[in-house]
Amino acid sequence: NKRGFIFDLDGVIVDTARYHYLAWKRLADSLGISFGETENEQLKGVSRVRSLEKILDWGNVELSKDRFNELLDIKNKDYLAYIERMDQDEILPDVLRVLSFLKQNEQPIALGSASKNARTILKEVDLLDVFDVVIDGTNVSKAKPDPEVFLKAAEGLGQVPENCIVFEDSVAGIRAANAGSMLSIGIGDASVLNEASYVFKDFTEIPTEFFSKLISER
Numbered sequence: 001n002k003r004g005f006i007f008d009l010d011g012v013i014v015d016t017a018r019y020h021y022l023a024w025k026r027l028a029d030s031l032g033i034s035f036g037e038t039e040n041e042q043l044k045g046v047s048r049v050r051s052l053e054k055i056l057d058w059g060n061v062e063l064s065k066d067r068f069n070e071l072l073d074i075k076n077k078d079y080l081a082y083i084e085r086m087d088q089d090e091i092l093p094d095v096l097r098v099l100s101f102l103k104q105n106e107q108p109i110a111l112g113s114a115s116k117n118a119r120t121i122l123k124e125v126d127l128l129d130v131f132d133v134v135i136d137g138t139n140v141s142k143a144k145p146d147p148e149v150f151l152k153a154a155e156g157l158g159q160v161p162e163n164c165i166v167f168e169d170s171v172a173g174i175r176a177a178n179a180g181s182m183l184s185i186g187i188g189d190a191s192v193l194n195e196a197s198y199v200f201k202d203f204t205e206i207p208t209e210f211f212s213k214l215i216s217e218r
């Protein structure tokens, strides 16, 4: 029995959500726009362009197109400086246990991320080969909560959406999975990810039997 297992990247596979946070915070600070955890939560799963639009909106700041693009570039360079120093230690707890269990059980595995840096990051932590399909920010035109990224991942895996399971740490991503008729599993805070079908604090909280059950269910 095969299902489609689709993983978000930032904050699910690797601990890069904090680097996005640090890079956006530095940028917001430089513009005199206040930026904390609450604001950050709303940027998780959100594309680079849309994230900057939101930050500028919060600060009531309007910029020329050129300056806007310059800031996108500054944020990404700042972010990439963190990424360069990354290694396998930054794979989140028990992610490798889960991936190898799914591999052993011959389950199709995809990445579904809004990030344009996804392949760079997967290479950095030596996980690129684990994914049968990688759909990232360079393959989609509609951002989460639109289900496009996950629908493309499902298609790539040769699975109908109803047979797919999505792991997400963002509200936008859970909404995207739900909108695509997939089973949504939140990784993080249950009060934030309350629209998910299931929520776990992290992968250490998901017993192997949970995955066996998912595999035998359909």
Ligand code: G6P
Pocket (backbone or CB within 6 Å): 010, 020, 043, 044, 045, 046, 047, 048, 051, 076, 113, 114, 115, 116, 117, 118, 137, 170
């Ligand atoms: C993920 C992260 C977001 C990030 C987006 C774009 O969805 O959760 O915080 O803004 O990817 O990432 P990028 O690496 O292309 O700037």
Ligand code: MG
Pocket (backbone or CB within 6 Å): 008, 009, 010, 011, 012, 044, 045, 168, 169, 170, 173
């Ligand atoms: Mg994420």
